[in-house]
Amino acid sequence: MLETINLSKTFKDKKAVDDVNLYVNKGESVGLLGPNGAGKSTTISMISSLLKPTSGDVLFNGNSIIKNPAEIRRVLGVVPQEIALYEELSAHENLNFFGEIYKISKGDLESRIQEVLEMVGLQHRQKELIKTFSGGMKRRINIAAALLHQPKVLILDEPTVGIDPQSRNHILETVRKLNEQYETSILYTSHYMEEVEQLCDRVYIMDHGSIVASGNKSELLSILSNDDTFHVQLSKRSEKLIDAVRLIKDVRQVDETENGLRIIAKKRSHFLSTLVHGAEKEGVEIIHFQMEIPSLEDVFLHLTGKSLRD
Amino acid sequence: MLAVFKAQLKKDVRKPVTIIVFMVVSILATLIFGNSTFGKPPTVPVFSTEPNGKEIEEKWIHLLKDSEALNFVLTEEEGALEDVASGKSSVAIKLMENDYRIITASNNSIVPFVEQEIHTIFSEEAQLQAVVGEEDTTKIRKVVESYLENPPLQAEVKSVSGGEIPKHDMGTQLLFVFTLFAAMFTIGFKVNGINEDKVNGIWNRLILSPVTKTNMYVGHLLYSFCIGFFQISVVLLLFQYVLKFELGDLRLIMMVAAIYTLSIVSLAMLISGFLRTPEKFNMVFTSFIPMIPVVSGLYMPPGTVSNPILLFIADLFPLKHAAEAMLNITLYNASWNDISLTVAILLLIFVIYMGIGINLVERRRG
Incomplete structure (x- = not known):
């Protein structure tokens, strides 16, 4: 469904991503694991068509998204590492705004908003301003905003950084539900090993811009000595x-x-x-x-x- | 585009304090500076230390009071010297029988002006005294004054359109300057919303949505224009209809205000192009913008700033052009044709700055 071919990105003299090859099948949940500065965010920026690679390509259903980003953008949901929400607006107003920019019809928008709010467990707080929310609640709305247009592929960039255990569990549960019930393909980046172990069918381990290992859990464990x-x-x-x-x-x-x-x-x-x-x-x-x-x-x-x- | 516009509007409806503060600041600044310091003639304390001081004071204050340019007031010597020392008054006048002394703490710009004014009054009195000798000059003064009411040689100065030449009104100038100046901040902070959206990831979300980049920019910039124009309009309408200032052809002034607002949106976009973060923008914009009216000499009477470099710098910014156009409309009844060159300059600034600004912002992203 989604595949990168020798994906590379160089900023000035520094190679941030070096010949990355990875794939995500339909309905699969894939983890991208690596320490800070490993090149995870740059990789997903290129996969989501926000950043042009220096070389290589990203294919979605066999078609290059570098040449035609519109195809993936229609079905892609991205949860950025930052809280990409208007703090001065309420949760409902934020979702309404993102729904409008995705051109969801007025008739469907309200029901979609309620659906995603329920999914992240914040239906009862929808009228409150984002700035009054805890870090974890903000992250949950951050995810909800990416789900409004029912994406087939969801990319989450470290969605649980710095939040309370309750919100973290909620987020992991939401991602699992999306993957299992709606067959959403997931690309989940994190530096929390246990999250990736819990959620993902396969894992790519990244370091210094390169994929250093990949496979399911037992395959990766077999890398260790005998x-x-x-x-x-x-x-x-x-x-x-x-x-x-x-x-x-x-x-x-x-x-x-x-x-x-x-x-x-x-x-x-x-x-x-x-x-x-x-x-x-x-x-x-x-x-x-x-x-x-x-x-x-x-x-x-x-x-x-x-x-x-x- | 509409969604972006509406989101910005909702944010400001929820937190309108910035716009209100800048509106109030421009109104207060005009009322304070426009009506006091610049509107009224400067006060000059006068006194005499001669043995017959009372007599001398009475004689001269009567003549000095006729001055329209300066407001002479009788004071005790101690009070007058204290005022000069503390800077309350730039000069004080010590009166003598047929002479005077100017007392000042520094050789500032008002001293020659006071000197010229008082010299005229004393010279006139000396001439009359020379004619009548020991007698009182009151009688001869009246004769001279009545003669001068209908002199044999009369010169009349008229404006190009045939009417009277209007007096330059510093209050009106400051009204426009403060109104346009305060709007620069509001507009700049709103344009900075693009930088904020970029830093917090909202811009990327918009890029991934079906909204085009043009619509994203237009949504933000149109909102910045509308809020800036709204602020200017409210302040000008308040002055015209509530505070009863005579602004002249308000429709034409509003048109200049609209074009000025467009050019400020462009200027803010240009500055955005050079700076990476909203914090840097806020820091640079708020430090840089207050210099523009100073460099342009807009806080001073026209012609005060004559340095060609400063004049060239002032020409690069829309404030000077817009303030001049508005003043011409209010004071000289300028028509659309009269201000068309200024409007063309403002539009040129709008196009050039916007083009460079957006290119810089986009290049920085790439």
């Missing part, structure tokens, strides 16, 4: 036990922690019985044993060498 990490809490420290564990086949690394050991071993290795026997022999009690489950955050760290919120 090792598992274990945390063992022991009743006391034993040098002999550490040496014994180091000698176990398939154990790659043993580190001492505050109250035990951190063991990195090859996936599906059978070292547990040797560890238990060794501990018994040295008179050490195993208090707690836990396998570390890798997250997308670890994948990101592995790929970029930095945390998402850096």
